[in-house]
Amino acid sequence: MKPSLSSTALLASALALGAASAHAAGTLTVCTENSPDGFDIAQYESAVTNDAAGRTLYDQLLAFKRGTTEVVPGLAEKWEVSPDGMTYTFSLRRGVKFHTTAWFKPTRDLNADDVIWSVNRINDKKHPAYAAARNGYVYWEGMGMSSLIKSVTKVDPYTVRFTLTRPETPFLADMAMEPLGSVFSAEYGEQLQKSGKLEQLNTQPIGSGPFVFKSYQKDAIIRYTANTAYWGGAPKVDNLIFAITHDPNVRVQRLKAGECLVGTNMKPETVSTFDNDPNVRILRNSPLLTAYIAPNMKHKFLSDKRFREALALAFDKKTYVASVYGGNATPAVSFMPPSMWGYEKGLADRHDVEKAKQLVKASGYDGTELALFTRIGGAIDGKRAAELMQSDWARIGVNVRVQMMEWGELLKRAGRGDHDITFVSWASDNGDPDNFLTPNLSCASVAGGSNKSQWCHKPFEALLAAGRLEKDPKKRADIYIKAQRMIYDEVAAIPTVYPVNMTALNKRVEGFVPSPFSHSDFRSVSLK
CATH class of the missing domain: 3.90.76.10 (Dipeptide-binding Protein; Domain 1)
Known part of the structure; x- marks a missing residue:
């Protein structure tokens, strides 16, 4: 989709503002890939919103x-x-x-x-x-x-x-x-x-965090100033700018030109352009992050475990890693990533197209077209990823229609179960296995809207409850290993990859520390 005249004008304005300010003393300009959902962090779950609000404002x-x-x-x-x-x-x-x-x-x-x-x-x-x-x-x-x-x-x-x-x-x-x-x-x-304006919590935020919100133009720019009264010590830059740049190639251009000094969640296919760039380095880290396919288990055919297993068996992870992530990921088997304590390493990867065909036939699937939701923008090419899934599943006789939409719309629609299949990723926000399993696959998260599989399974709930009660770390790990086996056996989700997070940093940037939660924290960043 080509950008409209208004969005193009806003982007040009942001580029000009970034070029003028990136070299000003004490101004850190960050190229981000998307607009935040809002600034009332209690309402949202996306990483982009976390960066824009989270520890920046609060x-x-x-x-x-x-x-x-x-x-x-x-x-x-x-x-x-x-x-x-x-x-x-x-x-x-x-x-x-x-x-x-x-x-x-x-x-x-x-x-x-x-x-x-x-x-x-x-x-x-x-x-x-x-x-x-x-x-x-x-x-x-x-x-x-x-x-x-x-x-x-x-x-x-x-x-x-x-x-x-x-x-x-x-x-x-x-x-x-x-x-x-x-x-x-x-x-x-x-x-x-x-004053009857409580909705302004989301548009004119007030926090106590290291940066103070100044202004926002959707799909263009967010401006912050340093909180000089911050209890933890004032930030080391005077101003922080988020230059919202949807086009990954434009982000590369801005980083190479020094208009942006940081690029978050870089697309895998763009990072090689910095291989010989003396001014920009790529910082790679493996956060507590899993990408996965979520089948809507309340829908016909997808409620049948045989059909879900067929989708898992037909999905070619090796090609997916190479084509979508440029090799900057590891094929996933368990729902939790290897860097998370309690990770179940004993599960076998599964890829068997012939068996998948048999399971599709046994499930009674009649050729009904299934809706596969994917997002516009983001850290990977969602269209390419969806088309690979579509192709893999076509080989076993499953018809899929790719539907592209903005991230906020996808979260809302998949949260209420409008999809047949979608694929998302989850980064832990606290390092505890409960935070990986409960928000994604519990009964409470079906009602809450974060369970894209729409799975509510009493034996799984019992494991989650036991894990929250148990204090002994080893016993808790054993509980979560059982939970991961159950996800695998029931095909409640189909893990695809454990991604590598990539951040572009200008040589002027010092003090940036990658987060295990796939968030960005700029309070300690300084500029040479």
Whole structure:
């Protein structure tokens, strides 16, 4: 699809702005591949939105040590857990300032009221701000948080107590995640509520994070300035710009010209153009990430395990890795990646076209055309990927129609089960296996909209519940190994690859540390 005149003009404007500012002292310009879904991080689950909002604008109750999955203090300096694991008491950091902008001027520091407001507006359907989230709280529901949090109460102005309905071993890691643990300004929320403009939480964000939101032009540019009052120390750049550049070739041009100093989620087919470039290097890391095919198990034919197994057997992963990822990925077998603790390494890869044909026949498939959803843009060529699947499945007599759409539309439509098949990827947000399995394949995540397979299986639910209760790491790992075997046996999802994440960095960029969660954190980045 050719860009419209208006979008072309916006992109040209962004290019000009980037060229003017990339060489200005203290300005970091980042080429991103897509617009964020919004800036109210509690509503969304995509990596692009996490980069634009997440740790850029907000702080979380807890944090992760940079570049690791280790939980460390965040807005909470310390915490206590009751012996029964049902109560968590957090002591908040003092002196944390919310952002001052043209649309909001805080009159006080962050305190317990803000934590309580942030949780209740997501967890309490009667809260005035709950209905203002047009996209709902997919991640919160998908992680089963609404059934977990019984109450959040104020012990004193800087102490909050969470009371749970059940013990939850990964709870601390959950509270370090951007969509679950981010703290918003209650004062700002109440100001918007009084004016009837609560939806502005998503368009004019206020956080306490390292950067302050300034402006946004969809599909063109996001501007931030450094939060000089940041409790963790001011960022090392004065300004941060996200130059939204859908065309991967234009991103390459901008990086080569020095208009962008960082390129996130680089497309595999473009990275070789920097092989002999003295000014740009490619940073590769293997995040906690799995790409997979999600068959809608509520739909005819796909509800039959034999048919799903046929799709898995016919899919040629080696060709897929070479053609779609340019070799920058590893064929996947288990749903969890090898870098995740509790990974099941004993599963055998499966590729048998003749057996797939037999299973298709046995399933009673009648040639009905199936809708395969894929996204426009992203880190890979979605059209090419979908066409490879279409070709593989045509060999066993399965007819597939490729439907391309924007990422936000795909998430919404697949979340409510409009698709027959789609393919997505999942990066862990906290390093715990529960965060890989629960948001993608639990019963709660079907209702929440993040379970693209629409799979709700009681034996699997029992394993998830056992894993959340168990405290012993080895016993937890054994539980999650059983869960991965069950996914494999039931073909609840078809893992495709474990991708390599690639970031382009100009030689002027220092201090960038890749995240195991496939997010980008710019608070410690400086420029030579």
